[in-house]
Amino acid sequence: MFKHALRLPFRLLGIPLYLDLTFLIILPLLAWLIARQIEPFITLFHLPVSPGALNEGLLPYALGLAAALALFISVVIHELGHAIVARRYGVETERITLWLLGGMAQFKKMPTQRGAEAVVAIAGPITSGLLAALGGLLLWVVPERWPALLFVVAYTTFMNIALALFNLIPALPLDGGRVLRSLLAMRMPRMRATQIAATISRVLAIALGVVGIVSLNIFLILIALFIYIAVAAEARFELADELLSGLRVQELMSSPVIAMPATMSVGDLLARMLRDARHAYPVHDEGGEFIGMITLKGLQNAEPDAPIGDYLSELPERIDPQASAADLLEMMGRQDEPRVLVMPEKGPVLGIITRTDLYRALQLLTGRAPAPGH
Structure with a gap:
């Protein structure tokens, strides 16, 4: 967004x-x-x-x-x-x-x-x-x-x-909806509180949409659509947060990290991407220090013989391997970059996690988790 x-x-x-x-x-x-x-x-x-x-x-x-x-x-x-x-x-x-x-x-x-x-x-x-x-x-x-x-x-x-x-108005993600969910969570599990608040929010969104259509008020219709869509995302996030709460980042990361030298040619990297079915790699200098990321998108119109060091993007955010996977979910949700480096505050890069890794873990956890509300 x-x-x-x-x-x-x-x-x-x-x-x-x-x-x-x-x-x-x-x-x-x-x-x-x-x-x-x-x-x-x-x-x-x-x-x-x-x-x-x-x-x-x-x-x-x-x-x-x-x-x-x-x-x-x-x-x-x-x-x-x-x-x-x-x-x-x-x-x-x-x-x-x-x-x-x-x-x-x-x-x-x-x-x-x-x-x-x-x-x-x-x-x-x-x-x-x-x-x-x-x-x-x-x-x-x-x-x-x-x-x-x-x-x-x-x-x-x-x-x-x-x-x-x-x-x-007691509808997520409006302030009233968050107050309602928070008060409910004081008497029941937060996931259950979110489900109840989400149901109320959907009903109110439909009511606002009907009023907007009858009164030909485009702003009310847009607000109703926003609430209906946003509350679904809120409920999915809470479910994912609950599923991941017991996991650590190090359990989800891919390791060891496959990094490429900055002097590697674009043509060689594209061949490696095709072979590995990967779209991005960290890049290191001659001393072995990570200096950026190289992505397939960043190589558009690049000369095949040029060094990949000329087409780097910034390194993604970093997260401690002992951090909660729920913290990782929040980090992924607020950034555009689809990957995160795993490394302690002082130490080497231990691994890398992509949104695909996170979604795959959620799919596995959802498969063995009880249905919401049970």
């Missing part, structure tokens, strides 16, 4: 911020929609503003863009609320991504303490509620002679209330 996101050249509280390409589409569309609804919004917010004063020339579109940007800034602050509370449990946030349906904070892992997921999840709606309260105070302070600012503050306040309430 978010493979085509653009990273912004700054961090917020040390967290990288990304813009998915869908965000670049929805931002101008949302700005245009707001601009076309200035008068209804003024009536809805009960603003002491003459609608005509905000509908002259390009002003509605400038207001629409300002209100849309303010909304997405509020979404980022909502996600920062999650991140700050997660840090209290020792969990770091890898990135925050703005996309078509809002924002998403990606954690390295979810806190494992009882009830911690609920606390981290509820922090988002609480943050949005506090922003709405701040907006309400500003509406008392901003003078009526500044109608444009009044409109933007009123719109942002209203949307923060909507954001808080929407995220409290």
Whole structure:
């Protein structure tokens, strides 16, 4: 997910911020929609503003863009609320991504303490509620002679209330769904709690989809589809996490590591790939130190006589051989690279694990695991 996101050249509280390409589409569309609804919004917010004063020339579109940007800034602050509370449990946030349906904070892992997921999840709606309260105070302070600012503050306040309430819907992966799952997990196994929360989420997703179709609301339909698809992925991840929880990384790795010298020709490597049925190898220099990865994709248009050292990509992430296979699953889930090097903090590379290795292990474990719910 978010493979085509653009990273912004700054961090917020040390967290990288990304813009998915869908965000670049929805931002101008949302700005245009707001601009076309200035008068209804003024009536809805009960603003002491003459609608005509905000509908002259390009002003509605400038207001629409300002209100849309303010909304997405509020979404980022909502996600920062999650991140700050997660840090209290020792969990770091890898990135925050703005996309078509809002924002998403990606954690390295979810806190494992009882009830911690609920606390981290509820922090988002609480943050949005506090922003709405701040907006309400500003509406008392901003003078009526500044109608444009009044409109933007009123719109942002209203949307923060909507954001808080929407995220409290008890459907995964929304905050309300995570709170529900966390509270259920305090009374039963987490897998069972996930199954119950997933069932509720699917029902709510179908209900939202029906309402969206009847009301011709494309956003509700998209949200319903997102929830329905995402909750299935959430349930699969929890099952995989449970199956792998008793295994160590060293039990899954392929060893010894087959590495190629940087001086090897592209033609020789392609012949080796065909013989071994492999698509990638670590590459070492003359001293035997790993300096990168060579992949079949990276060799496109390469000269057959050229050294493979000219076409290297970065080495993948590394994981300790004694780490839990469940930690490996989380690492694989948050990165685009389909392989991980296995090595201790101080020591040589012991092996390599690909997504195929992980999926094969899950298939074997699923074959001998009891069916979910039994």
